[in-house]
Every structure is written in structure tokens, then in C-alpha cells.
Amino acid sequence: MKKVIIIGTGLGGLATALRLTTYGYDVEMVESYHKPGGRLNRLEKDGFVFDLGPTIFSMSYEFDELFKTCQVKNPLSIFALEPLYRVFFESGRNPLTVYRDPHRLANEFSSFEPDFLKKFENYLKDAALLFRDTQFRILKQNFNSRLDYLIKMLSVPLRHTPKMLRTLWQELSRNFVSNEVRIILSLVGFFLGGTPFDTPAIYKILSYTEFQFDGYYRVKGGMYQIVEQLVELLKKRNVQFHYNTKIIKMNGQQSRVCSMLDDQGRKWESDLFVCNADAAGFRQKVLQRNKYNPQYLDKKKWGMAPFTIYLGVKGKIPNLEHHNYFLGKNFEQYTRNIFKNNISPQKPYYYVNCVTKFHPEFAPSGCEGLFILCPVPDLRYKAQWSDSEVLAKEIIQDLSLRLDYDLFANRIMLQIMNPLDWQAAFSLYRGSGLGLNHNLSQVGGFRPPNKDEEYCNLYYVGASTIPGTGLPMVIISSKLVTERILQDDPDFSKSQHRMQPDSDSAL
Numbered sequence: 001m002k003k004v005i006i007i008g009t010g011l012g013g014l015a016t017a018l019r020l021t022t023y024g025y026d027v028e029m030v031e032s033y034h035k036p037g038g039r040l041n042r043l044e045k046d047g048f049v050f051d052l053g054p055t056i057f058s059m060s061y062e063f064d065e066l067f068k069t070c071q072v073k074n075p076l077s078i079f080a081l082e083p084l085y086r087v088f089f090e091s092g093r094n095p096l097t098v099y100r101d102p103h104r105l106a107n108e109f110s111s112f113e114p115d116f117l118k119k120f121e122n123y124l125k126d127a128a129l130l131f132r133d134t135q136f137r138i139l140k141q142n143f144n145s146r147l148d149y150l151i152k153m154l155s156v157p158l159r160h161t162p163k164m165l166r167t168l169w170q171e172l173s174r175n176f177v178s179n180e181v182r183i184i185l186s187l188v189g190f191f192l193g194g195t196p197f198d199t200p201a202i203y204k205i206l207s208y209t210e211f212q213f214d215g216y217y218r219v220k221g222g223m224y225q226i227v228e229q230l231v232e233l234l235k236k237r238n239v240q241f242h243y244n245t246k247i248i249k250m251n252g253q254q255s256r257v258c259s260m261l262d263d264q265g266r267k268w269e270s271d272l273f274v275c276n277a278d279a280a281g282f283r284q285k286v287l288q289r290n291k292y293n294p295q296y297l298d299k300k301k302w303g304m305a306p307f308t309i310y311l312g313v314k315g316k317i318p319n320l321e322h323h324n325y326f327l328g329k330n331f332e333q334y335t336r337n338i339f340k341n342n343i344s345p346q347k348p349y350y351y352v353n354c355v356t357k358f359h360p361e362f363a364p365s366g367c368e369g370l371f372i373l374c375p376v377p378d379l380r381y382k383a384q385w386s387d388s389e390v391l392a393k394e395i396i397q398d399l400s401l402r403l404d405y406d407l408f409a410n411r412i413m414l415q416i417m418n419p420l421d422w423q424a425a426f427s428l429y430r431g432s433g434l435g436l437n438h439n440l441s442q443v444g445g446f447r448p449p450n451k452d453e454e455y456c457n458l459y460y461v462g463a464s465t466i467p468g469t470g471l472p473m474v475i476i477s478s479k480l481v482t483e484r485i486l487q488d489d490p491d492f493s494k495s496q497h498r499m500q501p502d503s504d505s506a507l
């Protein structure tokens, strides 16, 4: 039985462990944080419970695929969100509620976007076509080289080429006249860590998965259930976990890693290694590869850095959905500049998750738990965060005004995580919360590959390798790296263990 050590217990690492144990590998996991989950973590304080980062996911069928392939019953109870979210514009108007149901959505938008339903159907029809034309040809493919990627790209019908050249914002402007609809449908750009002004229009496919194909889901018991359930399954398969263990060096011999070293001087040996740490940052910091030097990585586009606030307050707050956006008046100017500015946002835009809407047990009786996420510049642009409390206060005061509830006066607990904290907790490059961005020069064959360039027994899984960021993408990443490992393994007999078929017919 071959031994595999996985570095990192983020969703990518855990999902890969589940797959590899299914194929008979002996897996051990090392993690620098004190508990599993990576960014998909949990914070518990003063009787309040929060999901640290992710609050929802899309493409739920990727979780089904994972558990089915690994021959276990899906242990998660998930619920589709309807409405999907609420958007608060700072213009005195009532908040807009975004429904999956197209007729309710059209009703919500009817006063400012004439003929919305027809335009929306056309927009989604094109997005659906693009999704179908790329899902199995590109998204769920391993690439052996950039050339291999470019050849695979040639199989995508030419009708989609203009969307590679336009930005998401330009695409929305061609389809809708109102700023409100353009802004709302452009919010998916932020899920990829960018803005609608630098995200290619091909990512309109996210609107298709959000509104038509699948929707958004929350998990009964909170998002951390995903981690807890995976860890339980892995423990049953005798996977060992070692926390507070940071890998700082890999020792190679003749194109193989033979061991790695942790920060306490311990040596770890294995046949294979899978790295779930950021695929670009690890190559720089631990492998010290010339190609991934700081100047090279700093020139890359990195996903937004998170500034997160975990707020427990006395009293109940009406008018919030599970998922809410609070936007200002100057969307374009704000979003074009915010990620490159070395000052804290003056009038911040932010996202609020009302934790207790579906989980009242996550707060003491009569209290509400709010998770606030404000995208801010990463540590290349703003290295100092001594003003964190000032920024948090500004956001909380703004939210208080807009909800007509004094959150600051009623606060019971408050915890802040700035980009430095995120970097320190999970070794995130320059504090980027979503890893490498998804512009055309950083996707597919241009992303750090999931197989190491020099060591034949070192692989990568997670947000900064293929296909990209977000929980379902990371699940796909675990599938792709497992396929690679199996292909490379001379002892693996394809006739005995077959990966689940995954093809256009599954749609």
C-alpha cells in the first residue's frame, strides 16, 4: 500500500484524502493550524459560533460526486437558498431581494429594467451554452502543458471567443440597461476574487449555476459540518491528522521528494506528497523555486484580501437574509480602485451573513450573530493594519444606520480578522483570501500545475492550482489531482478501480 502525506487539511486536502483512501492509499495529513478546514473553518467565542470564511456554496452536485465516487453516503444535509440574497443600495431605496425564481426576480426589477425576463433568459441561455461547451472540455481537465491546454481550448466553439475578450461588466452592459441589474449580476466576479471590470465575461457561467442550474446552498449545522463529516469519514479509514505542524522544507533526490521537514525539526517520509497549501506560495516559500520568486508572484493578479468581522449582538435584527450585500453609490469607481489602494476603504462595501437566521443555536438566546466580510487591498498594497479597529467601527456604524439598529451599543462580542491574520492563520499569499485570480493568463494551463515541475512524486490541490477557487472548484481540483496520481501509479490497475464516469451525459 503506497503512503501519501497531504500537507494541509483545507477542503482540497480532505477531499483528496477521501478519494485516495478509496483507491487503497495510506494517507496521513499534516496541518499548520490547530484544527482542520483551512479557510472553511469555525470560530467559537462567548457563546457565539461563526463560519470563519465560506457561508454558502454552489454546484452542490460536485459534493454528491465526491461522496459517490468514494462509496459513502453523502453525510451533509443541505438547503437551497430562496431568496438567494438581498442587496442594499445606498440610495434611499428599499433593498432588492434576489430570487432564483425568474418571475419573482422580474417583478423585483420591473420598475427599472424593462423587459427584464426576456433579457435575462437570453443572458442565461448563452451562459448555459458556454457552461456546457467548457465544463468537460476545459474545467474538468488536466493539462500536461500549456500547449495541451491551448489545443483543448480549440475544441471550444468559436462563438464563445468574444466573451474571452470582453469583461463581465461589458457583457452585462450589452444585455441590460439599468445599473442595478448590471451591479447585481456582476457580484459573481467578487466570488472569484476579482471585480466585474477585470473578470472575463466567460464567468457569466456563474450566473447560470447560481440562477438556473443549481442555486446556492447552506449546510444544516453550519458550513463547518463539511469539515467535521469529512474528518470523521477519514478517521474511520485510519487517516492520521497532525496539527500545529508547518512544513518548511522538502528534501529531494534525483527528481523525487524523499522527505520533508516541519518547523519543529521533525522529518516526514512518504512515497507521495500532495500539497494543499497555496500552489504558488508553497513553490516560493518552501521549495524556493526561482521561477516563483517574490517579484514574479507579486506581478500576478491575486484575489481580494478579506477583512472579516464576527459580531455578536443583543436583540433580533429584522430585514436581513442569510446572504446580504451593502453597496455604496459609486460602484464602478469604488471597485476599480479598492483592491489597489494602500488606504482602508473610506466608505466600504461589504457582505453580511446573518448567522442566526437559520442557526439560532449559534448565539445565546435573544441574540444575533453577524459575519461581515469587506474585500480590501492585499498586503502588497496595504501592509499595515493597525487601523483595523477604526475600519471595523466604521463598517459597524454604517450597517447600524442602514439597518436602523445600534449594533455597536448592543455588541456582546467582536472579533476582527484582517489580511495579516488571514495570512498568518493559513499561509495565504499576501493575505489573498481567494488565491490566484481568474484572468485568462492565470487559468487552465497558465495556472500553477497540479503536478510539480521537478519532483515526480509531488502534487498540488486547492484554490491556486486548477481549476480555481471556491468550494466546488476545490472539490473538482481533488478529482483532477487524484486522476493524475492514479495515472502515474504503475501499481494502480485501472481494471480494479475505476473513477466514476463524468461526462456530458451527466448533465
Ligand SMILES: Cc1cc2nc3c(=O)[nH]c(=O)nc-3n(C[C@H](O)[C@H](O)[C@H](O)COP(=O)(O)OP(=O)(O)OC[C@H]3O[C@@H](n4cnc5c(N)ncnc54)[C@H](O)[C@@H]3O)c2cc1C
Pocket: 007, 008, 009, 010, 011, 012, 013, 030, 031, 032, 033, 036, 037, 038, 039, 040, 052, 053, 054, 055, 056, 057, 058, 245, 246, 247, 248, 276, 277, 278, 286, 306, 308, 373, 425, 426, 427, 433, 434, 461, 462, 463, 464, 469, 470, 471, 472, 474
Ligand atoms: C472570507 C472568505 C469567504 C469565502 N466564502 C466562500 C463562500 O461563501 N463559498 C465558497 O465556495 N468559497 C468561499 N471562499 C473560498 C474558499 O474558502 C476557498 O476557495 C477554499 O476554502 C480553499 O480551499 P483549499 O483547500 O484550496 O485551501 P485552504 O482552505 O487554504 O487549505 C489549505 C490548508 O493548508 C494549510 N497549510 C498551508 N501551508 C502549510 C504548510 N507549510 N504546512 C502545513 N499546512 C499548511 C493551511 O493552514 C490550510 O489549512 C471564501 C474564502 C474566504 C477567505
